[in-house]
Amino acid sequence: MLVRQGFQYALRLKPQREAVLRRWVGCRRFVFNEALAHQRAEVTLGRKRPGYAALCARLPELKRLHPWLCEPPAQALQQALKDLCKAWDAKYTSHFGAPRFKKKGECDTLRLPQDCQYDAAAGLVHLPKLGAVRLRHSRTAQGVLKNLTLRQERGCWVASLQTEREVEVLASVASAVVGLDFGVATTIMPSNETLAPIELPARIGRYERRMKRLQQAVSRKKRGSANRKKAVARLNVCHGRIAAMRRDFLHQCTTDLVRSHSLIAIEDLAVKSMTASAAGTAKSPGRNVKAKAGLNRTILRNGWSMARSMLEYKAAWSGVMLVAVPPAYTSQACSACGHTAAENRKAQAVFECVTCGHSENADRNAAKNILAKAQLMLGSADELLSGGRPASTPGHCGELTPVEAPLVRRKRPRSAAQGGLVEPPLAGTNSGLSLLGNLHP
Numbered sequence: 267m268l269v270r271q272g273f274q275y276a277l278r279l280k281p282q283r284e285a286v287l288r289r290w291v292g293c294r295r296f297v298f299n300e301a302l303a304h305q306r307a308e309v310t311l312g313r314k315r316p317g318y319a320a321l322c323a324r325l326p327e328l329k330r331l332h333p334w335l336c337e338p339p340a341q342a343l344q345q346a347l348k349d350l351c352k353a354w355d356a357k358y359t360s361h362f363g364a365p366r367f368k369k370k371g372e373c374d375t376l377r378l379p380q381d382c383q384y385d386a387a388a389g390l391v392h393l394p395k396l397g398a399v400r401l402r403h404s405r406t407a408q409g410v411l412k413n414l415t416l417r418q419e420r421g422c423w424v425a426s427l428q429t430e431r432e433v434e435v436l437a438s439v440a441s442a443v444v445g446l447d448f449g450v451a452t453t454i455m456p457s458n459e460t461l462a463p464i465e466l467p468a469r470i471g472r473y474e475r476r477m478k479r480l481q482q483a484v485s486r487k488k489r490g491s492a493n494r495k496k497a498v499a500r501l502n503v504c505h506g507r508i509a510a511m512r513r514d515f516l517h518q519c520t521t522d523l524v525r526s527h528s529l530i531a532i533e534d535l536a537v538k539s540m541t542a543s544a545a546g547t548a549k550s551p552g553r554n555v556k557a558k559a560g561l562n563r564t565i566l567r568n569g570w571s572m573a574r575s576m577l578e579y580k581a582a583w584s585g586v587m588l589v590a591v592p593p594a595y596t597s598q599a600c601s602a603c604g605h606t607a608a609e610n611r612k613a614q615a616v617f618e619c620v621t622c623g624h625s626e627n628a629d630r631n632a633a634k635n636i637l638a639k640a641q642l643m644l645g646s647a648d649e650l651l652s653g654g655r656p657a658s659t660p661g662h663c664g665e666l667t668p669v670e671a672p673l674v675r676r677k678r679p680r681s682a683a684q685g686g687l688v689e690p691p692l693a694g695t696n697s698g699l700s701l702l703g704n705l706h707p
C-alpha cells in the first residue's frame with residue numbers, strides 16, 4: 267500500500283534567515299494577488315480567465331518589473347499560481363467561494379516541490395537558495411521526500427515534509443474487538459468494560475480557562491493598536507498549545523486502540539450538522555442558542571472528527587477493520603435484550619432497561635450497541651458474499667474499510683452476563699485514563 271505521510275518539524279533559524287523566509291512568503295503573496303487581479307481584469311474585459319500556463323508565462327515579465335521577485339525559488343511562485351487555479355476549481359466543486367486577495371499573515375506558506383533534501387542523520391533539510399536548515403528533529407521521517415511546505419505558526423517557522431513510501435499491510439495480530447461511543451462528558455467510551463473511559467487530559471481545561479482570560483484581554487485593547495497585536499499573539503500561542511495537546515492525546519489513544527484490536531466499531535456521526543448553530547435568522551431567531559453553542563463547543567472540543575480520521579488511516583495501515591455504523595438508537599437500545607425505548611434513559615448518565623431491568627453506564631451501553639451493530643453488518647455482508655441468505659435486517663450499511671482481518675462474529679447477544687459482546691480484556695491498554703461523569707448528547 268502506497269502511503270503519503272506528513273512529518274512536521276520546527277526550524278532552527280537565525281533572525282536574518284527568518285527575515286529571508288518572510289520576504290519569500292511576501293513574494294508568493296504578491297504573485298498570487300497580482301495574478302488574481304489580472305484574471306479579474308481579463309474577465310471584466312470579456313475575455314477568458316487566464317489559466318495556469320498563461321499565468322506562468324507572465325512571470326518573467328513580472329520579475330523584470332519587480333526585480334525583488336527573483337529572490338525566492340521560482341517553483342514557489344509557480345506553486346502560488348497553481349494554488350490560485352486550484353482555488354478556482356474548488357469554487358465549482360465545493361462550498362468555498364471564489365478565491366480572494368490574501369493579506370499579510372493569511373495563508374503565509376511556501377511549497378517547494380523540487381530540489382529539497384532531507385538529511386536524517388544530521389537532522390537537516392537543504393532548501394534551494396537558502397542552504398542547510400537545522401530542524402528540531404524529534405523523529406525520523408520515513409519514505410521518499412515528495413515536497414516540502416514552509417509555514418509560520420505562532421511565531422515559529424515549521425517545515426512539513428510530505429513523503430511517500432510502500433507500507434506492507436499485515437493482518438492484525440490482536441483478536442480483541444471494540445465499539446467506541448463518542449460522547450460529550452466522556453470523550454470516547456469503549457465497549458470493553460476493562461478499558462477505562464477515555465478523557466481529554468485535565469490540563470486542557472486549565473489552558474481553556476486561560477484562553478478565556480486572554481480573549482477578554484484582546485477585546486479590551488483598542489482596534490489596530492500595537493498592544494492588541496501583542497495580546498492576539500499571546501492568545502494564538504494559547505490556542506496552539508491546546509490544539510497540540512488535543513492532537514497529541516488523540517494520537518496516543520487511537521494508536522493504543524488500533525494496536526490492541528482487530529475490529530473497531532464507531533458511529534457514523536455527521537459532526538458538521540450536529541454542531542450547526544441554532545441562531546437562526548434575524549426574522550426567525552432560534553431557541554436555546556447559547557446552550558446549543560455550549561454543546562457545540564464541547565462536541566468540537568472532544569475532537570471526534572480528528573479521532574475518526576486518525577482511526578481511519580491508522581486502521582488501514584495496520585490491517586485493522588474499522589466499521590462505521592448508523593448512529594440511530596444506539597443510545598436508546600438495551601445492549602442485553604435489544605429493547606429500544608426512550609424511557610430506557612432515566613437520566614443522562616444511566617441506562618436502565620424497562621423490559622429486562624439491565625442497568626449500566628449509558629455511554630458503555632451505547633458502545634456495546636455500536637459493536638453489536640458492526641458485527642451484525644459484517645456477518646450479513648459475509649453471508650451475501652458467500653451466496654447465502656442475509657441475516658435479519660441490519661439496517662443500511664456504513665462504510666467498511668477494505669482490509670482483511672481476523673474477526674470474531676456474534677449475532678445479537680442474549681445477555682451481557684454471558685460475555686455476549688466483548689472479547690477478553692487486553693492488559694495495559696489505556697491505563698492512566700481517568701473516570702469522570704457521563705452525559706450522552
Ligand SMILES: [Zn+2]
Binds near residue numbers: 600601602604620624
Ligand atoms: Zn433490556
